[in-house]
Every structure is written in structure tokens, then in C-alpha cells.
Amino acid sequence: MRTISRYICIAFVGIFTLTAFAQNGKIQSVKDDYRDFAYVKTSEVLLEVANKGYKSVDLFQKLANSYYFNNDMENASKWYGELMALEEVIDPEYYFRYALALKGIKNYEESDKWMKKFNELKPSDLRGKAFLSKVDYKASIEDLSRDDIEIHNLEINTELSDFGTTEYENGIVFASARGGGRKYRWNEQPYLDLYVVEKTDSSYTKYGEVKGVDGKVNTKFHESSAVFSPNGKYMFFTRNNFFKMKYKEDDTGINRLQLYRATLSEDGIWDEIHKIHFNSQDYSVAHPALNVTGTKLYFASDMPGTYGQSDIFVVDVNDDGTLGEPENLGASINTEGQESFPFMNTNGDLYYSSTGFPGLGGLDVFKSEALDRKIVGANRNFPIENIGEPVNSPADDFGYYENLVTKRVYFSSNREGGKGSDDIYTFEITECEQLITGIVLDKDTSEPIANATVILFDGEGTELERKTAGDDGSFEFDAGCRMEYLVRGEKETYTSDEKRFTTPTKKQDLQLQLLLEKDVQEIEPCDDLAKVLDIPIIYFDFDKSNIRYDAEIEIQKVLAVLTKYPTMNIDIRSHTDCRGPASYNEKLSDRRAQSTRKYLIEKGIAPERLTAKGYGESRLVNDCGCEPSNDSSCSQEEHQLNRRSEFIITSINGQSCDDKE
Known part of the structure; x- marks a missing residue:
């Protein structure tokens, strides 16, 4: 079932539009429950209506949403499918939710199809653009996944919701619904409180007694997502809009999430609770995260200026724990979807969860390397990447936290195989x-x-x-x-x-x-310098014998060898293919051989060291002759083998080619 932590996200979304043309009284009877996120009861009633054969856009939207927000992606995809089958005009957001629901049951091919339709309907939406920019996202995620990491479900998890971990002293602080008391209608679990527990061994899987955070932090409403200043003096955390015993709602009857700051007293308890100055009853502010120096606080909000359902913002932290004015991290981090649960490690890498970028399903954890150091001036272009499995899965994965000194990671997920609706998982960062x-x-x-x-x-x-x-x-x-x-x-x-x-x-x-x-090759009499030096065909312009620039570059190699070995003499031989009159080819090749000899002499090589002759087509190296008895259907490449230049060593160091023969 979709958990309270999901509410902490969807509280940003607000009330889903309730249509005024419900098909029967039973749909209207759950209107208040639906508005108040009491999806368990809603789905039961709506399912009864649908199973009787009733069909409508309103019915299928509400029914599919009820399953979707309870993390039952199999039923969500079924009813979103029924909604699509009506072929009515609907909000494109339902195409996006359908695509996510299909990912939740690992039907990625069908999910991609509906994401493309979503993009066609909303081409300016950042989520669709992100998908089209990386249609091979599954391969990219697979490349970034680690199959050598073993994750552990913490023994302190319960059948209720446990999530959102941060280290504190010798233990961890996290949110949990284990406290009992009145139940929250949305999932019929108790309201969240913040808890602390100490580690009892070095494996980070054994813990002592779980206790509520001391002080005035916990109330009868939701608290979650704590983070501590580097000096240990302040704790920032999330709570419903409930302060000094006053519970406030916006004009639509929604109680929003807000950020609060607690101060550690001399007695070691958290008191002096202060509201953050940019809190509002009209939008939510939640999930604080501090950088390593405690000078910047990152958080999630749907305040004005937000791209989508919730965005990641940053704000300066003053020496006295007060905050400056928040800034949106921009479109490279945020989308029209949900971005939430930021975390900043000691290297300045931002981790956060998003539904807006291509992932494995639901909320996936993404990383923007060194963002805290790059956030200078108006720069808001931050590359991101999906961190892959095993942290990410077809379910919701969020609340990432890592300690780069101890190499310990915590994250939260409602994936299959857990103890409850949300569980906390841990693993050790092993050197890959x-x-x-x-x-x-x-x-x-x-x-x-x-x-x-x-x-x-x-x-x-x-x-x-x-x-x-x-x-x-x-x-x-x-x-x-x-x-x-x-x-x-x-x-x-x-x-x-x-x-x-x-x-x-x-x-x-x-x-x-x-x-x-x-690089060093032994040369002997009769060797061809053209082969030793890898000299290709020396080309001349058509029907001409003067040295072209590209040919001069190759002849320079021969010149260098002749200069280095003054006892070397060579015979320059020029050949053609069979095309053209034989007498013409012989004369043309001879002129080219003599032109090459002349060039070398002009560059300082003694004339007596050089002989030159053109052989025309008389010394073919293959069967590409042009006489009737030969195969004249040779390719250009085969004819080209015969158009060659040779630089035969006739003698060197007193040894001649004749002596070798």
C-alpha cells in the first residue's frame, strides 16, 4: 500500500480535481475521503461500482488514482488502461501516471509507448523532453547499476512506515508510524514521529532500543526528515502546519507541510521550536538537507515558481540558524513531476528523488555531482544521472543518505519483500x-x-x-x-x-x-622502400608527370632514408594499370619515374645513386590485364594495385642486389 511517506510527497500536489458529473451516488459518497487522501476506503467503493459494469472518465480516474497512490501498480495500470480505452479527452497527466504504473509492473515497453503519447500531448513538458532525450535510458541505468552490492533491511523496521534516515551521534534518526495513537485516514496508520536509535555493532545492522526524539519536536501530527547542523546546535525537520497548538489549513482545506528549526538545550533535548520564515499555509516546504559546512540548506517545495508538483530549492543558512531567501535549482534538476528528499554528501554531490526523469518506476534516486560547488551566481545547469540498482527499483525509492567516511548508505523504499509499507535499507559502499x-x-x-x-x-x-x-x-x-x-x-x-x-x-x-x-626495420638490397616506408601510390595529375604536393610528402620519406644512408642506391620504377594504349602507358610512366629522380637530385642526392625507368603495364601484379585473354572486369581497387611506385634498393654498404640474387 502506498505509504505515509508518499503523502509527504503528494501533499505538494494538492487536491485532485473532483468532477461535478459523477455517474452515481456512490462515487460522490467517497468525495470527502478522496479529497482527504483516504484512498483505502475510496478504492473499495469505486471498485464495487466499476465491477458492476459502470464506465466513466471520472470513475476510472478516481479508481486508478486510488491504486496509484497506494502503490498498487498492477491495479493502477489496469484501471488507467480502462480509462485510456474510453478514448475520451483527458488531462495528459493521466498518460504520465499510466506510464509510471506500467513501469511499476516492469512493462517498460508499453510504458515507453505511453510516455511518447504524453510527450505528443504536452511537448513542452520537461518530463517528456527528458524521456525523448534518452530513449535508451534502461541501458544507461543498467550501466550505472551495481550487482556487487548487498542491501539489508534494517531490523528496526516495522509493518508500518519507516523511512528518511540521517545519522546522529552513534545512531540514526528516522521517521516512523510506530507510535500508536489516532490513525491518519489516508492509509490508516498512526501519524509519523521522529525516532532515534543507537547502533550496537560495527555492521550497522544491529541497533538498540528505538526511542522518540527528546524534546518538543514530536506532536500528534506528522514529523519527518530531520537534519542536523555541523555544530550539532540546530535540527531542521518537517512537520504539518501545526505550531503552538494551532492547526492551519489552506483555502481548500489542506494542511500543508512546513519546515521547523529546533535548538539543542543544555539538558540535551530539542526545544525552542521556530517556524522557517518562508513557510506558508498555501504551499508545502519539506525535507531539509544541509551541505557539509552548514551554509546552504536544500529542501522540497511547491511554492510559487515551482516547475511541477514539487521542486528542489536552496537557501543560505546564516550563522544564527536563520535562513535567507530560497532559490529554485532550475530545470536541469526539476520537472513537472515530483522532486523531493534532497541529500547533500560531503563531496557536494546532490542526491534526490524524482518521478520526472526516466527511471525504473515511481520515485527514483538521481545524483548531480558536485552541485554544491557549481551553484555559483545564476548557473543552474547541473547534469544528473540515475544511480541505478540496487537503490532504485520499480517501486518508490527515496531518502538517500550516505557517509563517505564509514562508507555507509541508508535509503528508503516500499519495494516488494519489505517488512512494511516503507522500510529503511542499508549497505556498505564497496570499492568497485x-x-x-x-x-x-x-x-x-x-x-x-x-x-x-x-x-x-x-x-x-x-x-x-x-x-x-x-x-x-x-x-x-x-x-x-x-x-x-x-x-x-x-x-x-x-x-x-x-x-x-x-x-x-x-x-x-x-x-x-x-x-x-x-619503427626500426632491417633493409637489404632488393628491398622496396615503398613497402618499408608504407608509401602509397604516388599520384600525378591526369596525363602529367610533375610532382604533386601530396606525392612530394611521400617522396620526402625516400629522401630522408637516402640522406641517412649515403651508401644506398635505388632504382625508381613507375607502373600503370592496363587501361590505355600500352605504348602511351610506358612513355607516361617513364616520364613520371624520371620526374621523381629529378626531384631527388634537386634535393641534393647524387645523380649516380639514382636510376629511373617506367614500365607501363608490362609488370602487372595481378590478372587485371586488358588483353582479350585476360579478365578485364576488374574493380577499381584491383586496377589500383598495378598503379604503383617502387624504390628498389640496388646496393647498400657495398652489397648489391645482384650479390643477393
Whole structure:
């Protein structure tokens, strides 16, 4: 059943519109219950009406909403489906709720279809835009999920609602409906109070006696979501609009949520309760979270200027615990949906829950890295990401809290398998380790290169570790998750190769290939420098033999070798394919060979070291001849193999090609 914590969210939404054209008296009989969020009773009556065969937009909207807000997504999706089948004009918000309900039963394909329809009806809605900008959201969430984390349901959970954890001294403070007393009509559970409990062992799963927070914080109405100032002097928390024994409602009869500040007395109890100055009976303000220095407070509200049902705001905290004027975090954080339950870790990363961005269903937890440091001036462009499983699920997941020193995380969820409507879960942040394995290969031969040096760098180029590859060219490094690395392979007489990559969140083995090219190659008489230096075809303009710029770049390689080895002599050979008259091809290729020789002589190579001749089409390297006896249907690529330049070493260091033969 949808829990009190869900009310803490939906109180922002206000009253759903009650139509004046109900089909029969039974629908009207639950009007007050529906308005007061007493959905358990509402659904029973409406279901009786629907099962008798009555159909109407009003009936199906109320019935589906009753299940939706009680977290019964199977029945919610059923009745939203019946609503859609009426093919009547309805508020596009019902398309969005239908999509979320379908996610709740893991029918993601059908959910995506209705999200697209929602976007068609409300193309300016940020939720639809977010969906279309990341239609592959499920793959992205899977990449960010962790399958090496084991979550634990706290032993202090009850069959009632328990949620919203923060650490305090040697224990935790949380909200719970365990207190007894009068029941809240919405889910027939007692009203929430704030409780404290101490840890009894280092596993963070064993706790002592649960007690109510000392002082004047708890009342006969809802309290939840406590946060403590760094100096331990102040506690900010959420409560219904109930102060100094006065219970106030807005003009529609809704009692809103408000923020309060308590001060720790010398006796160790919380008293001197103060209302935050921007509280209002016309909108809700709830779920406070402080940054590590206690200078900024983040919270959720539907105050004027809100994009949707509730947004995340920030406000400066003064030295005396008073607050400045709140500012909306903007459209990169907030949507037309619900954004709530903010938390700021000691690194300045904002965690919060949202229904407006693509997720696994219901409320999902999202993260905006280093937001507290980026929030400068008018900047409100903050990238966010869904933190994935196991924190997120098809149910509502919220109330994220983490301690980066102890590596302990708490979060709340009404997922299947819990003890009650909302439960508190915990896990330890384990270092996600990746194994980088690879092999160093000769690029040309694909043979392993033994004893190569392999170096691991971080994303900024700082060397982390170096190893010597094995006889089979293999290597491996241990690495972290979601970190940028560069791996470089080196070996004498080879040019280096490197791979830059970012490791995934999920633990998996990463396999790399480093392909090293020979940098120093042995040359002998009869070798072709064009092959040694990887010189492609030296192109000339059509029917011309002068050296083009791109050809000059390649000939410079030959010039460099001839300069380095003064005893080397070469024979320049130019070839064509078979197309065109043979006599013409021979003359043209000879002019090109002589042009190449002339160029090298002009660059300082002695004429006697160079010979040159054109062979036309007389020395084809394949069967792409143009005579009737040959196959003339060769492709352009096959003909191109014959259009080549050769630089044959005729002699070097006193050895000639004739001696070798």
C-alpha cells in the first residue's frame, strides 16, 4: 500500500480535481475521503461500482488514482488502461501516471509507448523532453547499476512506515508510524514521529532500543526528515502546519507541510521550536538537507515558481540558524513531476528523488555531482544521472543518505519483500574494482610482443603503474569503476600504441589490444622502400608527370632514408594499370619515374645513386590485364594495385642486389 511517506510527497500536489458529473451516488459518497487522501476506503467503493459494469472518465480516474497512490501498480495500470480505452479527452497527466504504473509492473515497453503519447500531448513538458532525450535510458541505468552490492533491511523496521534516515551521534534518526495513537485516514496508520536509535555493532545492522526524539519536536501530527547542523546546535525537520497548538489549513482545506528549526538545550533535548520564515499555509516546504559546512540548506517545495508538483530549492543558512531567501535549482534538476528528499554528501554531490526523469518506476534516486560547488551566481545547469540498482527499483525509492567516511548508505523504499509499507535499507559502499587485461601485438604480423613495457595512466596523464608484458604479450592492471584511464604499450624498435577509456560502473573484465608498429626495420638490397616506408601510390595529375604536393610528402620519406644512408642506391620504377594504349602507358610512366629522380637530385642526392625507368603495364601484379585473354572486369581497387611506385634498393654498404640474387 502506498505509504505515509508518499503523502509527504503528494501533499505538494494538492487536491485532485473532483468532477461535478459523477455517474452515481456512490462515487460522490467517497468525495470527502478522496479529497482527504483516504484512498483505502475510496478504492473499495469505486471498485464495487466499476465491477458492476459502470464506465466513466471520472470513475476510472478516481479508481486508478486510488491504486496509484497506494502503490498498487498492477491495479493502477489496469484501471488507467480502462480509462485510456474510453478514448475520451483527458488531462495528459493521466498518460504520465499510466506510464509510471506500467513501469511499476516492469512493462517498460508499453510504458515507453505511453510516455511518447504524453510527450505528443504536452511537448513542452520537461518530463517528456527528458524521456525523448534518452530513449535508451534502461541501458544507461543498467550501466550505472551495481550487482556487487548487498542491501539489508534494517531490523528496526516495522509493518508500518519507516523511512528518511540521517545519522546522529552513534545512531540514526528516522521517521516512523510506530507510535500508536489516532490513525491518519489516508492509509490508516498512526501519524509519523521522529525516532532515534543507537547502533550496537560495527555492521550497522544491529541497533538498540528505538526511542522518540527528546524534546518538543514530536506532536500528534506528522514529523519527518530531520537534519542536523555541523555544530550539532540546530535540527531542521518537517512537520504539518501545526505550531503552538494551532492547526492551519489552506483555502481548500489542506494542511500543508512546513519546515521547523529546533535548538539543542543544555539538558540535551530539542526545544525552542521556530517556524522557517518562508513557510506558508498555501504551499508545502519539506525535507531539509544541509551541505557539509552548514551554509546552504536544500529542501522540497511547491511554492510559487515551482516547475511541477514539487521542486528542489536552496537557501543560505546564516550563522544564527536563520535562513535567507530560497532559490529554485532550475530545470536541469526539476520537472513537472515530483522532486523531493534532497541529500547533500560531503563531496557536494546532490542526491534526490524524482518521478520526472526516466527511471525504473515511481520515485527514483538521481545524483548531480558536485552541485554544491557549481551553484555559483545564476548557473543552474547541473547534469544528473540515475544511480541505478540496487537503490532504485520499480517501486518508490527515496531518502538517500550516505557517509563517505564509514562508507555507509541508508535509503528508503516500499519495494516488494519489505517488512512494511516503507522500510529503511542499508549497505556498505564497496570499492568497485575492474580488471584491465590485454595483449601487446605486432600490428603487421599480429604476433605477441614479449617483454613490452605497459604503463597505466589516470585521466590527467599521471603515471599510476607500469608492468612488463609476459612472453605471450599479456598484461593486467587493477582499476576502479567509472574512472578514466590510459594504457600505453612501448617496446624498443616499435612505435607506441595507447588506449584511453572510462571504466564502467558494473564490475567486469576489460580486454585491450595494443598494436605496435615496427619503427626500426632491417633493409637489404632488393628491398622496396615503398613497402618499408608504407608509401602509397604516388599520384600525378591526369596525363602529367610533375610532382604533386601530396606525392612530394611521400617522396620526402625516400629522401630522408637516402640522406641517412649515403651508401644506398635505388632504382625508381613507375607502373600503370592496363587501361590505355600500352605504348602511351610506358612513355607516361617513364616520364613520371624520371620526374621523381629529378626531384631527388634537386634535393641534393647524387645523380649516380639514382636510376629511373617506367614500365607501363608490362609488370602487372595481378590478372587485371586488358588483353582479350585476360579478365578485364576488374574493380577499381584491383586496377589500383598495378598503379604503383617502387624504390628498389640496388646496393647498400657495398652489397648489391645482384650479390643477393
